[in-house]
Amino acid sequence: MTPPLLIDGHLDLAYNAGEGRDLSGSVEALRAADPIAGQRATVTFPELRRSGLRVCLGTLFAMPRTPASPQGYTDAAGARAQALSQLDQYRRWQDAGEIVLLRDRAEVAAHVARPDAPLGVVLLMEGADPLRTPDDLAQWVEWGVRIVGPAWGATRYAGGTDAPGPLTPAGRELVAAMRDLGVTLDASHLDDAAFWDAADLGPRMIASHSNARSLVPGNRHLTDDMACAIAEADGVIGLVYLSRFLRAVPDSVRVPLDALAEHARHYADIVGWDRVALGTDMDGGFGAEKTPLGIETYVDVPAVLDLLPEDARAGVAGGNWARWLTTHL
Known part of the structure; x- marks a missing residue:
């Protein structure tokens, strides 16, 4: 039986490379020499190929300065430098034949029809602080960015995870520019006030990696009304493979895989x-030590499909992202 098309709505590939991880070899080799302590890596290019992954939304993620990340950015120039370095990394991977950068719906359609092609990557800017002003957006679009999430925590543009607040005046200007340029807004990480401010401005919307607040509290997750607003904008929602985003458990607890299926079923209802789609965020600040039980490397990602209705599996695996990408990108 031919496995379903697999597409992931959220992978921090270049950020991990910037942290010193070599994604070119096996997961075992990466784990043996991992520069990131305390995380059991799951993602390398060979592992992604073994899983059957054909396309992902690959992030440009600039890390702000925090107590845990003292080398993070403190201003727009620092955020921009991080994002430019990651953009260069994706281009170098493309030159090496590891990936193909996809810029429009026709390129996505052609790419998914080629099962022997390298991983296709659509660029997503997670957190908009690399944009010095909204006027920068057009340049990043020229460089290939097709999706922007205005927030992570709080940014100069929006309230975000654990940082309540609306769109700032610059944020409203940015979302209007995104709408006018056809750039999609990623609602993941937006605080409620910022989400509804953005929705009122009418951009294309997705949630690349967001679970259901009805099942896990906190503003990192989508309310049912938010999920409905994304659907009304013809968007798709990707599911995150982090245990504490699936049930309200401590970081040290790994939940059963059915907890992920429960979020899928909730959104479907x-x-x-x-x-409903995948937005695994695998190796996005956590490794196999925090994934659901049974998810030890990326090749295990499709296991959740067996817990879903048979007629929904192909769509969740990648068909729903493929439909969205070939319609709206």
Whole structure:
């Protein structure tokens, strides 16, 4: 039986490379020499190929300065430098034949029809602080960015995770520019006030990696009304493979894989199976030590499909992202 098309809505590939991880070899080799302590890596290019992953939304993620990340950015120039370095990394991977950068719907359609092609990557800017002003957006679009999430925590543009607040005046200007340029807004990480401010401005919307607040409290997750707003904008919602985003458990607890399926079923009950997809965020600040039980490397990602209705599996695996990408990118 031919496995379903697999597409992931959220992978921090270049950020991990910037942290010193070599993604060119096996997971075992990476784990043996991992520069990131305390995380059991799951993602390398060979592992992604073994899983059958064909396309992902690959992030440009600039890390702000925090107590845990003292080398992070403190201003727009620092955020921009990080994002430019990551953009260069994706270009070098493309030159090496590891990936293909995809810029529009026709390129995505052609790419998914080639099962022997390298991993296709659509660029997503996670947190908009690399944009010095909204006027920078057009340049990043020229460089290939097609999706922007205005927030991570709080940014100069929006309230975000654990940082309540609306769109700032610059944020409203940015979202309007995104709408006018056809750039999609990633609602993941937006605080409620910022989410509804953005929705009122009418951009294309997705949630690349967001679970259901009805099942886990906190403003990192989507309310049912938010999920409905994304669906009404013809968007898709990707599911995150982090245990504490699936159930309200301590970081040290790994939940059963059915907890992930429960979020999928919840979204399907609200907006339909055609809006539910994968946004694993694997190795996005956590490794196998915090994934659901049974997810030890990226090749295990499709295991959740066996817990879903048979007629929904292909869509969740990648068909729903493929439909969205070939319609809206």
